[in-house]
Amino acid sequence: MAALLSLRAIGKSYGAVVALSAIDLDIDAGDVVGLCGDNGAGKSTLIRIISGALPPSAGEMRLDGRPVAFASPAAALESGVATIYQDLALAPRLAVYQNIFMGAEHLRRFGFLRLLDKRRMRAESAHFLARLNVDLPDVDRPVSDLSGGQRQAVAICRALRWNARLVVMDEPTAALGVRETRQVLDLIRELHAQGVTILIVSHNMDDLVAVTNRVVLLKNGRKIGECRTAAATADDLAHMIASGVVP
Amino acid sequence: MKDWNYRLAEQRGLILAIAVFTAMFAFYIAKHPAGLTANVATTAANKGVLLALVGMAQTIPVVTSGLDLSVGMVFVLANCVASKIMTGSPLATAFGALAVLAVGILCGAINGAVVVYGRLQPIIATLATGTIYYGLALALRPAPGGDINTDFADAVSGSLPGGIPASLVLLVGVVAVVWIPYRRSVLGRAAYAVGSSEQAAYMSGVPIATAKFLAYVLAGLFAAIAGLLLTCITYSGEASAAIGGSYTLNSIAAVVIGGTSLFGGSGGAIGSIFGAFVLRTIGDLLFVFDMDALWQPLFLGAVLLVAVSLGSFRLLRIKNRLELYR
Numbered sequence: 231m232a233a234l235l236s237l238r239a240i241g242k243s244y245g246a247v248v249a250l251s252a253i254d255l256d257i258d259a260g261d262v263v264g265l266c267g268d269n270g271a272g273k274s275t276l277i278r279i280i281s282g283a284l285p286p287s288a289g290e291m292r293l294d295g296r297p298v299a300f301a302s303p304a305a306a307l308e309s310g311v312a313t314i315y316q317d318l319a320l321a322p323r324l325a326v327y328q329n330i331f332m333g334a335e336h337l338r339r340f341g342f343l344r345l346l347d348k349r350r351m352r353a354e355s356a357h358f359l360a361r362l363n364v365d366l367p368d369v370d371r372p373v374s375d376l377s378g379g380q381r382q383a384v385a386i387c388r389a390l391r392w393n394a395r396l397v398v399m400d401e402p403t404a405a406l407g408v409r410e411t412r413q414v415l416d417l418i419r420e421l422h423a424q425g426v427t428i429l430i431v432s433h434n435m436d437d438l439v440a441v442t443n444r445v446v447l448l449k450n451g452r453k454i455g456e457c458r459t460a461a462a463t464a465d466d467l468a469h470m471i472a473s474g475v476v477p
Numbered sequence: 478m479k480d481w482n483y484r485l486a487e488q489r490g491l492i493l494a495i496a497v498f499t500a501m502f503a504f505y506i507a508k509h510p511a512g513l514t515a516n517v518a519t520t521a522a523n524k525g526v527l528l529a530l531v532g533m534a535q536t537i538p539v540v541t542s543g544l545d546l547s548v549g550m551v552f553v554l555a556n557c558v559a560s561k562i563m564t565g566s567p568l569a570t571a572f573g574a575l576a577v578l579a580v581g582i583l584c585g586a587i588n589g590a591v592v593v594y595g596r597l598q599p600i601i602a603t604l605a606t607g608t609i610y611y612g613l614a615l616a617l618r619p620a621p622g623g624d625i626n627t628d629f630a631d632a633v634s635g636s637l638p639g640g641i642p643a644s645l646v647l648l649v650g651v652v653a654v655v656w657i658p659y660r661r662s663v664l665g666r667a668a669y670a671v672g673s674s675e676q677a678a679y680m681s682g683v684p685i686a687t688a689k690f691l692a693y694v695l696a697g698l699f700a701a702i703a704g705l706l707l708t709c710i711t712y713s714g715e716a717s718a719a720i721g722g723s724y725t726l727n728s729i730a731a732v733v734i735g736g737t738s739l740f741g742g743s744g745g746a747i748g749s750i751f752g753a754f755v756l757r758t759i760g761d762l763l764f765v766f767d768m769d770a771l772w773q774p775l776f777l778g779a780v781l782l783v784a785v786s787l788g789s790f791r792l793l794r795i796k797n798r799l800e801l802y803r
Contacts, residue, residue: 304682305682328670332677332683337663346663346665346666368483370484
């Protein structure tokens, strides 16, 4: 069976600067994969390529065995690849339900017009939040009122709204407190339990060990190896990144 | 219950503008020697609706966190075009009116194209295009004058049976036919999303370019409707830089008083309508109190400052002060 997402020899260079080279990566359906590496390792570049925000300069990307080239994040979303960015994912002055349905609003016919179906969007937003076991009773609250963990929950609901098969999360626990980090990790487990495939980029080795099945390690724009997290500790991962050697 | 608190909070600026206007207008009518006659109401409505339409025009670019400094000039240009072509038979007048609206839409489309595809700052782009539109108006009508089908003009600027000002009906019609469907459409929501966070909107696949473009097009349309109404009120056209400039600045004031944040992503045109009414009623109040018209700018400025300060009350409520600098 073909992997859900498979990258072959993906590279990205900006003029003479090579940000990524020859990245091979397979993610099976239902897997939870971590992506880690030091600053400048190419993690962000790689997920921007996967999310359609950046075109690769070399290599091939396949989704369900079919070659894909996303022209924009919108195109990636339509193919079922949703990316949740740490800080720029939400519109702070809009309400929770407006954020969840941003760019994919439900409409209803009104004569020859097609208007927003706010009632349905409110109801479905509450339903998505309930699916993730998030206690956020009021979908009319502006996102700027929410805590970091709640914002991540809203962002993840957007992935549910898109029926995303692959959810890419960029530093989902960065800048969160201990309790909120635990909440977000619970959200990730909940998402996984519902059959969604997840790719997590993180600096935090403990978090990766806690929720992923395996971790892909990058260094200086190259993949240095993969590691099953069942057998590894956070210290092992940190050591591999520092030394650049994966046993 | 909780739901309604947040929905109300979103409308706070609008509710405040309505309250202030109602209080001021009631005071004005109570003080007016003639009371609320059809004539008084129509005069007040005509002045108010002119600025309300230009304020609505300004609102939509502001919601996308842009600004349209050309609305006043589109208004003047539409006035000059209308005073040239809206004469003769009813049919010719009707086509003339459509042509005036088309001119407004075209001006708006140029603004939108320059801002969206030329990627220029809205302030400077519309300052430049506005000057061009003013130049066109001046070329069209070097000296004040012109004419308009009197029946049409009287119908639009007069009052309906029962003393209801026709211009007010026009305003309600524009709100019902253009603003409300727009507000509840995907592109309307997109305008708010772009104004709140353009990056988030892009990442979510919101049609950013179309939303911004449409915002300026609608601004042009609303400004042209206002220009049409001005022609119906004055029966003539005048390429006046002073009128264009003051309407542009007052439109921004109306937007702010109506509770729309200049940072974008919130508020709406209904607020701006009442913001415009508040601004106009200040002048009327000074009149019934026999105060010199020279005081008007001072009072307008004071009201504007108060309105902006009310908007800044969030400073006192905010949990994390760093959020202010986002």
